[in-house]
Amino acid sequence: xxxxxxxxxxxxxxxxxxxxxxxxxxxxGGAYVSRMEDMLSEYTSSYxxxxxxxxxALHMALYDLGIKYGDMVLVPTLTFIxxxxxxxxVGAEPVFMDCDDSLCIDPAKIDEFCMTECKYDGQNLVxxxxxxxxxxxxxxxxxxxxADMEKIMDIADRYNLSVVxxxxxxxxxRFEYGxxxxxxxxxxxxxxxxxxxxxxxITTGGGGAVLSKDKDRAMHIKYLxxxxxxxxxxxxxxxxxxxxxxxxxxxxxxxAQMEELExxxxxxxxxxxxxxxLLEGADFGYILPFRDNIRSNKWFYSLVINRVKCxxxxxTYIDDLSKEGIETRPIWGLIGEQKPYQKCxxxxxxxxxxxxxxxINLPCSTNITKDQIEETVGKxxxxxxxxxxxx
Numbered sequence: 001x002x003x004x005x006x007x008x009x010x011x012x013x014x015x016x017x018x019x020x021x022x023x024x025x026x027x028x029g030g031a032y033v034s035r036m037e038d039m040l041s042e043y044t045s046s047y048x049x050x051x052x053x054x055x056x057a058l059h060m061a062l063y064d065l066g067i068k069y070g071d072m073v074l075v076p077t078l079t080f081i082x083x084x085x086x087x088x089x090v091g092a093e094p095v096f097m098d099c100d101d102s103l104c105i106d107p108a109k110i111d112e113f114c115m116t117e118c119k120y121d122g123q124n125l126v127x128x129x130x131x132x133x134x135x136x137x138x139x140x141x142x143x144x145x146x147a148d149m150e151k152i153m154d155i156a157d158r159y160n161l162s163v164v165x166x167x168x169x170x171x172x173x174r175f176e177y178g179x180x181x182x183x184x185x186x187x188x189x190x191x192x193x194x195x196x197x198x199x200x201x202i203t204t205g206g207g208g209a210v211l212s213k214d215k216d217r218a219m220h221i222k223y224l225x226x227x228x229x230x231x232x233x234x235x236x237x238x239x240x241x242x243x244x245x246x247x248x249x250x251x252x253x254x255x256a257q258m259e260e261l262e263x264x265x266x267x268x269x270x271x272x273x274x275x276x277x278l279l280e281g282a283d284f285g286y287i288l289p290f291r292d293n294i295r296s297n298k299w300f301y302s303l304v305i306n307r308v309k310c311x312x313x314x315x316t317y318i319d320d321l322s323k324e325g326i327e328t329r330p331i332w333g334l335i336g337e338q339k340p341y342q343k344c345x346x347x348x349x350x351x352x353x354x355x356x357x358x359x360i361n362l363p364c365s366t367n368i369t370k371d372q373i374e375e376t377v378g379k380x381x382x383x384x385x386x387x388x389x390x391x
């Protein structure tokens with residue numbers, strides 16, 4: 001089986017993890033946690049707080065921003081559900097927005113929603129129909145692409161909205177020119193959230209991090225993540241906190257992975273180019289492009305199927321490829337259509353529906369070989385029955 005995306009442990013992971021175990025620091029304290037935070041801070045030019053997961057990072061960001069029961073948060077409908085669930089953790093209500101052709105949240109639709117469905121009183125953006133305040137936007141940088149942050153931040157400034165960047169799939173993606181030249185995903189909004197799950201470009205097994213340009217905000221997040229301890233010896237707590245810290249063993253693995261990050265990004269880009277060359281001129285589909293003003297980490301490679309040429313449903317293709325030893329996956333089911341969220345507001349969902357019915361993600365591990373990519377494309381052509389259905 002050629003896997004979709006698996007971790008790559010070819011550096012100092014075992015050495016550092018063994019060192020952490022040997023020292024007896026295996027839980028939420030230890031030098032590797034601080035080292036991991038320092039490495040992330042240096043890499044992103046932001047303050048970084050290591051935590052339990054990308055989901056916990058988003059939860060603490062919303063909590064710290066004061067998002068609460070009765071508020072609304074604009075979110076993408078085309079994303080993994082973990083980007084949206086934290087909105088409900090703080091008692092707020094998601095409003096589902098469409099994507100643009102990058103698969104990221106569409107700023108044009110956001111702007112239109114704010115202008116036509118809301119009223120701005122100079123301080124608060126109020127949803128006209130419900131009377132609820134719209135307080136924030138969650139931006140997900142999908143598959144290593146970057147959302148149009150210039151337009152999104154302009155809208156946020158216009159309506160006094162907070163911005164949380166879900167950069168869980170985009171560590172290392174950065175803007176190459178424009179207003180945010182040199183800025184890495186997760187460092188533009190009020191907070192950024194990272195994930196180090198097993199399939200991400202670097203992993204700690206689990207784990208995540210919160211990024212902020214504001215030192216005081218970052219320190220408050222760190223305080224919240226450790227059960228809000230004001231005096232750890234006498235158990236004084238002046239706020240409700242969370243048990244959201246990363247463990248030292250996870251951080252040890254993460255430090256080794258951070259040493260490999262730029263190499264991993266280089267491999268992702270080279271392998272992406274191989275796919276492009278092998279699929280050039282194919283009429284059954286195309287690899288979804290990344291924005292031209294960014295250096296993407298190219299975390300996932302998305303094949304957009306031509307449903308006219310290849311009318312079978314996505315599940316059939318994925319099942320057929322699996323039988324051939326190729327692991328692929330569809331894009332997510334739209335979150336606004338999931339049972340817990342069907343009563344929430346969804347605004348003009350069009351492109352998200354289109355792409356959700358056409359995308360297959362292809363094997364993209366950092367240790368995939370050229371031969372495996374060629375095998376993947378060959379078997380993909382076979383399973384798509386090009387000669388029979390696609391020409």
